[in-house]
Amino acid sequence: MNDYQFLREYQGFLSEKMVPTPKTGFMVNREQIHSICFPYQANAIQWGAEGGCRAIFAHFGLGKTIIQLQLAMLCLAGREGKALIVCPLAVKQEFYEAAQMLDTSITYCRTQAEVEATQTRIIITNYERVRDGDIQPDYFVFASLDEASVLRSYGSKTYQEFLSKFQAVQFRYVCTATPSPNKYKELIHYAGFLGVMDTGQALTRFFKRDSTKANNLTIHPHKEREFWLWVSSWALFITKPSDLGYSDEGFALPKLHRHWHLINLPKEESAVDRDGQLKLIRDEAIDLRSSAKEKRDSIDARIVHATGIVDGEPSDTSWVIWHDLEKEREKLEETADLLGWTSFKSVYGSQDDALKEKLLIDFKHGDYRILATKPSIAGQGCNFQKHCYSAIFLGITYKFNDIIQAVHRIQRYGQSHECHVHFIYTDAEEHVRREFEAKWQRHDELVATMTGIVKEFGLSQTAMHSELNRSMGVEREQVSGDRFTAVHNDCILETARMEENSVGLILTSIPFSNHYEYTPSYNDLGHTNNDDHFFAQMDFLTPNLHRVLQPGRLAVVHVKDRILFGSVTGTGMPTVNPFHMKTTFHFMKHGFEFMGMITIETDVVRENNGTYRLGWTEQCKDGSKMGVGSPEYLLLFRKLPTDTSKAYADIPVVKAKEAYTRGKWQIDARAKWNSSGDTLLTPEEIANWQVDKIASVFMERSRETVYNYAAHVESANEMDKRGKLPATFESLRVAARSEYVWDDVVRMHTLNSRQSQHREEQHICPFQIDIVDRAIVRYSNEGDVVYDPFGGLGTVGNRAIPLNRRSYSCELNPDYFRCNVAYHREAEYKRKVPTLFDLLQSA
Template sequence: MVNEMPTDYAAFLASKKVEAPRRGLATVPTLASHLFRFQREAVTFGLEAGSFGLFLDTGLGKTRTQLEWATHAASATNGRALILTPLAVARQIESEGRECGYQVRVIRSQEDAAEGVNVCNYDRLHLLDPDAFGVVSLDEASILKNFVGKVSADLIARFAGHRFRCAATATPAPNDSTELAQHASFLGVMNRDEMLVRWFINDSGDTKSWRLKGHAITPFFDWMSTWARMAEHPRDLGDDLPGFDLIPMRITRHQAVEPETPIMGGLFGGDVSATGIHDLKRQTIDARARVVADLVSAEPSEPWIVWCDTDYESDALLDLIDGGVDVRGSQPIDRKESALAAFADGSVRVLISKPSVCGFGLNWQHCARVAFVGRSFSYESWYQAVRRCWRFGQKRAVHVHLVVAEGEDAIGRIIDRKADDHSRMRQEMKAAMARAIGQSSTRRVAYNP
């Protein structure tokens, strides 16, 4: 005989459960027929919640889901919604939205705004009046943590009074307290300090380094499921659709020829600091750039994306790659947008840029060749960069080439560890989603931080 939990104790446990406030619609209108069932589930949840996190992986229709949510939320407020986006993503959203029949336009200042969904780049926020919009969505919201603290705080403050807010990103880092706190703060769910005290612990002495407490993992993700919808595959939201399995990605590592005189005695082959890696990269850039240039020239009919981390790497690549075009942060916005549009339509074959500049939001399924002229310590930069091409909708195998110097092997090990952590934590997130929508999770992966 199974002992039933005493009613008073069950009530006590229920009282301890933390849930996000719900301030959305009591009745959700009929949604667009072009949406898949899992997308309708996300839109319905977002309209009922009012403010929510939309964490659909690349190629799962995050743009259409945002547009549908924003359209209905705008109808419930003042008729105007705003979607803020990274560089060059605005036109992409406008194009897809119009194909689906949404009333959507790109704006550059408040004077351009009108009824429906207005899309604008983050860097033009100062030209907008937040109170003129009843709804706001941050596309690629994980980019928030890349902003200067003051800019981030200002963005959160500007929309603090909005009933309908959305933070949309494909890769919320599940163990990154900074990013999760940014999302929760922007959405008005919980402030950073309260979130950290409840579920995180700092045992490193670094005020920026927090990790989830072991016993808090399930409660934390159950809390997240009250204000977010996350999916790596439609089945995560109860929709086992065919055609959503990624074609395998093929990764090839290339060792660049080292300089004759090693730097910083004992550097090669050991774990090194970011400063040591930077020195190593500067000394080996010519060798690494030559390897990439040879790869690009060997397949002259293929579009290529070449990722770098510094301007001097970009300069070296431009010198060696015929027809290569670079996009960097210091360029005028119009020039950057023009170059990205040219790559998207095939006018430019080889694009050179940094993940921090072009690694968010852009869809380049026409390209199946990617090269990295070195590695960085950021797992998210790696993930976002490869997912510009390797995503649902890609019809060909994506070939990724990593060109590294010997001392950069340490970065690979760190990235692999972060990838394992990310995968385990996302399993916990998916299990919480399953519980939230009344399903039983079929996969449980233990996480031991």
């Protein structure tokens, strides 16, 4: 393949990465939409119909019910099949009223048999009928999840299982007014439900992972605008008609007044802990358990305060009193009887569904004045704004969505009064209040961001996609020194232009498929859909790695197998993607000979803290699902020498035995390198320094004695009894006995420690310096060029220079490249400047 063909094929490969959000729907004319629909609603309906599978996040009172019903009618026109709308039970009546306005019929069904028996083509049901009943989503041609954010309360596993049930439905929609501003994963799950992008792919594309804690996601700063542009390509955010260019006349959202009521509990209730110890200051309720206890302990005080608020207002004022505990409801009912509240009703879970629905409808129509209920029962979809503009929350919780939804039962379009919402909390719940207000602020910021994008681009995705298209290509930049060449470029393009047989050693840590993206560029090998896609891009790189390597020399490739989470694969358990095996076969396919691999053992305790897949508790529940720790590997690939009769390299890697001793050879020959898991001691670790001492003594003794499994377990048990068995790192490590094992790699010894000191961005997957040093010394000669096509921060080059090699490093990320150059220059400077020991030796 000549250079022109190579570039053309590679550019074609990159271009295929630019896949816009799919459109699977059909065009709709304004005349096909019912005349009752407002212009902004008609636009949303047209946009949704064209997309086929879309999310509509319309603010409270903007008519999501009508939009969903009209979309169902349009999708069914001229097609066989039925439509399903899933909603909270309390919302059913809203759909009946909207159906009358649209001159159509709907039927509420409880079972699949009822669905198939009814002649009505639009079916509504509640979430429990799909989750726990026998209603089959794949029976329908259209499905819409109304108030979809209610799925959060089901838990993550049920949430994902529920969404997967609808994948066979042709037209799918998600509707809610409050997509979570605090959990990006919710939006990503919606994208997976709609078929826009696989959940795992979306997580990889936009978020950096916390290797120390599973599910702790932080959006890459350079991806934030791209993320919201991507969301806007499949989700429509509307807060008012003017977001789509129409007048807001008749759509004035009433002002919301938030009143905070602090309850100071009596001293005798607050000053004694569970052990009978006096405390000057009450503990804050900083977790769910302590928050629930605080609510139980303060019920009487909060009820008294709430009834005082109600009785302090005009007697014709209507109220919703939101509570979380059944004891709160019972106490409230007792108090209402004592106070003579004749216009008071409670709606609660054990009531008959028909009675609950009637009571909510009666309150909506103003038939009684005070409603007490839970946000989980009536906080979604009910419209109370016609007769009620005041509400009380008997307590506050961390469940922001439940509260914001409940607030908007009264503050919504169509409300003619300013709204007053009262929050009652205790002094120990200050932390809950701060967290709640922070979430509310983030919610407002999300809404502003999304509506700003809608205003900027409108509903046409052409302009949006032009900005969504990632950069392709990079302007090459080269910085050179006496002993290094650092290049900012796509390594595929850079390697293709390098001279044949010019490199003495290739030493690199390749991207782990699509596990991370390092840049927003399409050239980034991390920006791939799966392993097959990743290795398809590697197919453009690896043949040239083989070409530039000197005959007989090695390419040393650092890899790690990837953990596949059951929630993504559908297996329900974490499994392992054997990425090192796939990498091995890939390099062999392109002419490299496999010479073996060095295993770098990792700390199983730290790994579990980052993945939650090896937990002690889960092992005790069912050991059959327990795997083992996932090590890292150095894969050794050799380019055949010109003369294979003795298989020596054309330029052998020669060592003098005086300097390269038999002892060093035995250590270097080991094929397993254990990670110690050690790092700089924190104050907490220093306070328990005996653990570190025990770990060192145990490892040393294990080298000298015959291993005894029972004694090993006994030692661990004894440490655990004494509170000396850490939960954050592995302490009782057995030293490696095989010469194929390396057990003394310090995992935290990377350039990231320097990055942290300089307050620079840390590399996602730093290369351990111990590994780099050994590979360079063992597999190259002094004076050789050591090439790292994925240069990152420059670890390989930074270590090659003091070892009297030359460095050639390529990096695509501009920030990493800047640091890469700095570390190369530093290494070169240190090599030139004599140390005190150099001066003493020369004296």
